[in-house]
Amino acid sequence: MTAPPARAVPPIPLAPADRDLLLRLLRLPTAGPLETGPEAPAPRLREAQADYLRAAAAIGFRAVRHAPAERAELDRPDVPAPVRAALDTPAFLEHQPSLVLLLGPALPVARTVMFNVHLDTVAGWQPVRFDGECFYGRGAIDAKGPAVALLAGVRVARALRPAIGRDIGILIQAVAGEEGGAMGVFGTRPLVERGHTGRLNVFCEPTRLRFLPRGTAAMTARVVVDGLDAVDDHPAHGHNASVLLGFLAQYLGRALDRHAAEGAVCVAGLHTGTLHNKVYGGGSLLLNLAYASAAAGQRLERDLRAALADGLDAFVTAFAGTALFARTAAEAHVVTRLEWLKRGLPVLDDRDHRMHALLRDAAGIAPWPPDEPAFTCDAIWMSGVAGACTVVLGPGDLAVNNAHADGEFARADELAEFAAAVARLLLAFTDDTNGRP
DSSP states (O other), rough: OOOOGGGGOOOOOHHHHHHHHHHHHHSSOOOOOOHHOOTTTOOOOHHHHHHHHHHHHTTTTEEEEEOOOOGGGGTTTTTHHHHEEETTTTTTTTSSOOEEESSSOOOOOOGEEEEEEEOOOOOOOOOOOOOSSSEETTTTTTTTTHEEEHHHHHHHHHHHHHHHHHEEEEEEESSSEEEEEEETTTHHHHHHHHTOOOOOEEOOSHHHHBBBBBEEEEEEEEEEEEEOETTTTTTGGSSOHHHHHHHHHHHHHTTGGGGGGGGEEEEEEOOSSSOSSSEEEEEEEEEEEESSHHHHHHHHHHHHHHHHHHHHHHHHHTTTTTTTHHHHTTTHHHEEEEEEEEEEOOEOOOOOHHHIIIIIIIIIHHHHHHHOOOOOOOOGGGTTTTTEEEOOOSSSSSTTTTTTTTTTTHHHHHHHHHHHHHHHHHHHHHHHHOOOO
């Protein structure tokens, strides 16, 4: 009997055992302390990974690593400040291990496909259920649902091509530290640097089943005002950080708006205090700045510095003659500074046209439109890895499926389509590497 071509694989519905696995994973709280705070209960990530390993073992996978990153691997300048600060929290790394699974013998990279899924989630609990059409729960689409559908796709592909797991190896990275601003520095990056990669590397994030060969990176800036408080009876005696930062938030938002065409500018996290009868002399404003190339990131950084200086000048001009804010205006440049919580991260710009053609033509997976902006995920750590093609591919849409929001869901048919896409790309890769059956 002739084995079917890659493009012929229809949707692969989740089996009852797959559905049970997904519901178990959704019920396990796996948001890390960067999301929940250091006082929250420890994430049950290791337990979730153990459940995932048991399901994968039924297909033939075995664990080749199940451990957290080493602290020495995070002694680098590009590690985000919140991660550096959290390293002194007891068991921070211990509670956030990553799991690496392997199907088949240890084969050369040229004969290996790697999939990356993250089992950590953002914070926020929501009821877990399956109504026959949709799975609901934190992580349903980002990315526990895709993680389970991935196993379903591998299972079917292996049945259609016995060479998978014999002549073709499959790695799965089931990682921690994708959410919470960690940017994969203690999850994905150490695994990539340890060599757990393939010729084709697929990061499972919602892309509406289009393969995305690009990934932006982001830097986080913090504008800090460090002035003197004042009581409400004498508000002019201090520095009013609320008024100053509010002014700068508007000014910077407008000044940086032109960068939205090539990345994303998020003006957020303005905080001074909560009382109505106090002038807060200190506070901060956060900006998250995404960029699609190293040059764009450098331009954005320069423009932010210039815009902040211009914004302070504009504040001085606007408020110098006021009764309430004259001191704040006079000393605005002195009490304001710019800090970087995160910067210097790489971007992904994969140009492996041969593998792109295989995905598009042999596997029947549509490419991401070139004029549609990319987004940030752990795939950036594959930037510069020799001999590797890296794409982002997954079911659903971050916005439509309420990822990171209340009511997150994944439709069963979306997961079935993704499982089929996984099977098709594995068949296409196997046929291309081994010769068509």
